[in-house]
Amino acid sequence: MLPMTQADGELDSLVRGRIRALRVAQGWSLEELASRARLSQSTLSRIENGQRRLALDQLVTLARALDTSLDQLVESGAEEVVSSPMIDAAHGLMRWPLKAEPGMTVVRRRVTEPPPDNPARMRAHPGREWLVVLSGTAVLLLGNRRLRIETHQAAEFPTMLPHALGAEGGPCEILGIFDRDARRGHQRGKDPDGTQSPEV
DSSP: OOOOOGGGHHHHHHHHHHHHHHHHHTTOOHHHHHHHHTOOHHHHHHHHHTSSOOOHHHHHHHHHHTTSOHHHHHOOSOSOOOOOOEEEGGGTEEEEEOTTSTTOEEEEEEEOSOOOSOGGGOBOOSSEEEEEEEEEEEEEEETTEEEEEOTTOEEEEETTSOEEEEEEEEEEEEEEEEOHHHHHHHHHSBOTTSSBOOOO
16 A cells, blocks of 8 residues: 555645546546456546545556556646746847656747758757747758748757758747757757857
């Protein structure tokens, strides 16, 4: 059994509520989730209603049936929710690490220069990037392709393809998500305008 102290009461209630919320979000009845988790309907009902102690083996089974992990099912809601960006004013860049995915970083950047004319200035490195244009128009050079990305459009691509990014018709604001490898590639590389890439 999970040890229950007074301090654990809020977490206990949170986990029970999370089980019910995930079940309802899937559109499942008590009977359907109980069947998937190989529990009796009455046992599941008592778990959700706080009338039965939470057993670790049952939580593992429920997490699997709900297509989540035990860690996610029992994680505390007490962690910091709001975070402020780290700001690199010299490059017009803000970045936020993602706590749930330590290798991932979210970056907001103002792009003012057009993409490079020289293909030799395009970069390739391991990883994957996703970006959305918040305002203006961006141009993504990706291999042999030249792609216009308008406001509210997004692009996702493997960074092993040579790539460069620039603005078209004036500055644009970009919000990007970099995985660990893509972030390292930017740390080691140069930006398309030829300057040292800021740490992202």
